[in-house]
Amino acid sequence: MKHITRRRALVGVGAAVTAGTGLAPRRATAAGELQVWWTQGFYKAENDAVIAWMADWEKRNNTKVNLTIMNGPDVITKLIAAMQVGDVPDVVHTVTGDRFLVPRAAWNDQLEDVSDVVESQKAEFTETALISARLYNAKQKKSSYYGVPTKASSLLNSLWLPLIEEAGFAVTDVPGTQDKFYDFFQTVQDKLRSKGKRIFGLGYSMAAKEADAGNLFHQFLVSYGGVGIVTPDGKLGIDDPAVRKAAITSLERLTTPFKKGYVPPGAINWGDVDNNNAFFAKQIVMTPNATISIAAAQMDKPDLYYKEIITRGPPLGNDGKPVASVLAIAPTIIPKGSKNVDSAKALLRDFIQPANMNAYLKETRARYLPVMASIVKNDPYWTDPKDPHRPVAVDMGLVKPTVPWWMSYNPAYSAVLSEQIWPQAAANITQRGMTAEQATEEAAKRIKQLFEQYQK
Amino acid sequence: MTQRWMRGHRRARALNSIGVWLLSSVLLIWTLLPIYNIIRVSMQEKEEVLSTSVFPVAPSPHAFEVVFRQTFWLLETFWNQMGNSFFIGIVVAFLTLAIGTLASFTISRMRIRNGWMLTNAALLTYVIPMSFLAIPFYGIMGKYGLTNNPLAVIAVEVTFATPYAIFIFQQYSASIPFELDEAARIDGASPPQIFFRIYLPLMAPALVAIGTYALLLSWNEYLYAFLLLSGGKVVTVPVTLGKFLVGDEAPWNYLMAAAIIYAIPPLLIYYGVRRKMHGGLTMGGVKG
Numbered sequence: 001m002k003h004i005t006r007r008r009a010l011v012g013v014g015a016a017v018t019a020g021t022g023l024a025p026r027r028a029t030a031a032g033e034l035q036v037w038w039t040q041g042f043y044k045a046e047n048d049a050v051i052a053w054m055a056d057w058e059k060r061n062n063t064k065v066n067l068t069i070m071n072g073p074d075v076i077t078k079l080i081a082a083m084q085v086g087d088v089p090d091v092v093h094t095v096t097g098d099r100f101l102v103p104r105a106a107w108n109d110q111l112e113d114v115s116d117v118v119e120s121q122k123a124e125f126t127e128t129a130l131i132s133a134r135l136y137n138a139k140q141k142k143s144s145y146y147g148v149p150t151k152a153s154s155l156l157n158s159l160w161l162p163l164i165e166e167a168g169f170a171v172t173d174v175p176g177t178q179d180k181f182y183d184f185f186q187t188v189q190d191k192l193r194s195k196g197k198r199i200f201g202l203g204y205s206m207a208a209k210e211a212d213a214g215n216l217f218h219q220f221l222v223s224y225g226g227v228g229i230v231t232p233d234g235k236l237g238i239d240d241p242a243v244r245k246a247a248i249t250s251l252e253r254l255t256t257p258f259k260k261g262y263v264p265p266g267a268i269n270w271g272d273v274d275n276n277n278a279f280f281a282k283q284i285v286m287t288p289n290a291t292i293s294i295a296a297a298q299m300d301k302p303d304l305y306y307k308e309i310i311t312r313g314p315p316l317g318n319d320g321k322p323v324a325s326v327l328a329i330a331p332t333i334i335p336k337g338s339k340n341v342d343s344a345k346a347l348l349r350d351f352i353q354p355a356n357m358n359a360y361l362k363e364t365r366a367r368y369l370p371v372m373a374s375i376v377k378n379d380p381y382w383t384d385p386k387d388p389h390r391p392v393a394v395d396m397g398l399v400k401p402t403v404p405w406w407m408s409y410n411p412a413y414s415a416v417l418s419e420q421i422w423p424q425a426a427a428n429i430t431q432r433g434m435t436a437e438q439a440t441e442e443a444a445k446r447i448k449q450l451f452e453q454y455q456k
Numbered sequence: 457m458t459q460r461w462m463r464g465h466r467r468a469r470a471l472n473s474i475g476v477w478l479l480s481s482v483l484l485i486w487t488l489l490p491i492y493n494i495i496r497v498s499m500q501e502k503e504e505v506l507s508t509s510v511f512p513v514a515p516s517p518h519a520f521e522v523v524f525r526q527t528f529w530l531l532e533t534f535w536n537q538m539g540n541s542f543f544i545g546i547v548v549a550f551l552t553l554a555i556g557t558l559a560s561f562t563i564s565r566m567r568i569r570n571g572w573m574l575t576n577a578a579l580l581t582y583v584i585p586m587s588f589l590a591i592p593f594y595g596i597m598g599k600y601g602l603t604n605n606p607l608a609v610i611a612v613e614v615t616f617a618t619p620y621a622i623f624i625f626q627q628y629s630a631s632i633p634f635e636l637d638e639a640a641r642i643d644g645a646s647p648p649q650i651f652f653r654i655y656l657p658l659m660a661p662a663l664v665a666i667g668t669y670a671l672l673l674s675w676n677e678y679l680y681a682f683l684l685l686s687g688g689k690v691v692t693v694p695v696t697l698g699k700f701l702v703g704d705e706a707p708w709n710y711l712m713a714a715a716i717i718y719a720i721p722p723l724l725i726y727y728g729v730r731r732k733m734h735g736g737l738t739m740g741g742v743k744g
Contacts, residue, residue, distance in 0.1 A: 037686075040699060043529075071699045071701075074682050084594075084595070085592075085595030087594075087595065087598035087603070273701060273706045
């Protein structure tokens with residue numbers, strides 16, 4: 001056998017390494033092939049609808065679409081990584097991106113301006129949808145459309161009718177105003193407990209993670225008069241006495257029932273799915289949810305869907321006046337650096353044709369609402385009076401007053417949500433014994449710091 | 457006096473034993489309870505998973521059947537993904553062993569100058585947490601066209617497993633007498649012959665330990681698998697299990713059944729090679 005010296009072995013290894021590192025970098029994506037990242041649906045049919053539509057578009061336009069469906073948080077994480085290294089997909093649809101990523105990405109000039117796409121259907125979009133998609137780009141010093149409004153959702157309440165009846169009440173006994181509405185379920189719990197049932201009257205997340213706890217806090221904030229926490233010109237209103245009072249009241253009204261045992265103790269660590277599970281297990285009488293997914297998941301069980309689960313919108317204010325729903329608009333975006341901007345825009349232009357949007361949204365079982373009023377007007381599916389849930393959601397999201405999430409006015413509020421400042425304030429009250437005033441003051445300090453980073 | 461001391465001593469020992477038993481019981485329950493809960497949930501229907509009952513309500517193997525037959529939409533490519541996990545795990549284990557043994561052989565047996573620097577430099581990579589390197593790795597893989605390719609995850613996992621492998625192999629090989637190499641060399645053996653015929657057979661316990669470590673590292677990997685791979689047929693099982701937790705309605709029973717099935721191969725591997733693995737790891741630990 002030939003003797004291999006140490007030097008020869010090292011030279012061989014060195015040559016192999018040199019050859020390896022000398023490989024010219026290349027891209028995985030073929031030129032012209034559209035890379036699309038889409039948030040996973042809650043039902044198979046939802047994904048299938050996107051897959052079928054993309055396949056159809058592919059055929060009609062002779063452009064290959066490489067569609068990847070991922071869960072919501074993963075889309076955001078992966079997109080952040082992609083934007084950091086400059087190897088981005090061409091189209092991204094992210095359900096919570098409007099709150100956690102898109103406004104800041106627009107501010108940092110990381111998104112393509114899609115005004116021409118939005119303009120193609122501008123007359124169709126609702127006002128709140130347009131406000132949500134119009135964002136400020138600090139580098140180019142302009143506001144423009146950096147996302148295409150795709151679907152909407154607002155907070156609703158799911159109630160178990162059999163549990164309400166077991167407590168000796170009828171559905172007509174459920175009060176319609178803010179404080180009375182939430183207090184009612186505490187009374188229901190007391191009645192059920194007196195019958196030996198270990199059931200909680202209220203079932204909302206108290207966790208400083210994911211979206212549910214923040215959704216409820218902000219709906220409370222609007223209900224108590226704090227809608228001006230960020231004004232349309234992007235100014236922070238946390239020092240406005242009305243806003244400050246609303247924030248304090250919201251925190252008090254959310255934490256007091258928890259401290260008194262009307263909310264499951266585990267809610268301190270609930271993810272967005274856990275209130276649904278607790279509801280299905282009949283551990284709670286009511287739960288707020290960002291969509292009608294609780295009822296929609298039981299659509300194949302007519303007794304549950306039509307008789308036992310009730311959907312209610314946010315209650316009226318304590319003064320009996322309607323309260324605007326905070327409407328989240330899930331956007332579809334084109335990250336800057338996309339190699340196929342024209343094709344990506346063509347795809348989006350086609351997707352937002354009202355007929356296409358309607359077909360897609362119906363497959364979500366109306367879990368998400370259209371962002372175009374004409375869809376609801378022209379298709380009786382959305383307002384079917386026999387359906388006990390869908391028209392309620394439509395009423396709240398498209399008929400009654402809505403307000404956009406505040407990061408549309410200033411991306412700093414997206415950082416406020418990412419840092420879970422308000423759920424953390426609630427935790428400061430329940431876990432660290434702070435008063436609502438102290439917790440609000442601490443939250444306000446941090447929010448001011450964040451806003452300083454986003455000065456136009 | 458002595459009798460009293462003996463009695464006191466016996467009492468102290470008895471108390472000590474009780475304490476040990478109590479602590480052990482608490483630790484045992486603490487450890488086994490989540491595992492029991494996984495099994496309990498996997499044997500219940502979706503509506504019952506949050507029931508407060510200690511025992512499964514109407515236990516049934518339905519969830520396992522669903523996973524085996526891939527009849528739930530999130531699990532429709534489960535076995536394909538299991539194959540991906542296997543492929544990535546086995547290739548990572550093989551490459552880690554190949555690179556680790558060759559490097560440690562070169563450093564410790566061929567005695568290259570300043571070889572210790574290579575070992576220490578490799579170990580330095582552990583100073584930076586794996587997650588911090590996610591974005592740079594994503595960029596590198598993108599540049600080389602490796603995103604959405606299992607090779608990307610393999611490359612990352614091998615990168616993270618190799619420094620530890622080199623360290624353990626080097627420590628372990630110190631226990632193999634150099635006289636064996638010298639005798640072989642006098643008999644005309646070349647370095648590759650020494651490597652394959654003397655070094656590798658004597659390193660068997662360390663190879664088993666590090667091979668298992670590398671396989672388990674990639675088996676449980678989530679961050680890089682989801683970041684570098686996309687699409688139902690390419691991803692590994694952990695990425696799919698993650699998809700269960702983002703819907704408004706999580707079918708916990710299917711999730712737990714899938715998790716149990718996914719945990720079986722590493723358990724079998726671990727218990728199959730446990731004895732050799734301990735030998736390999738402890739040997740590596742005592743030599744400095």
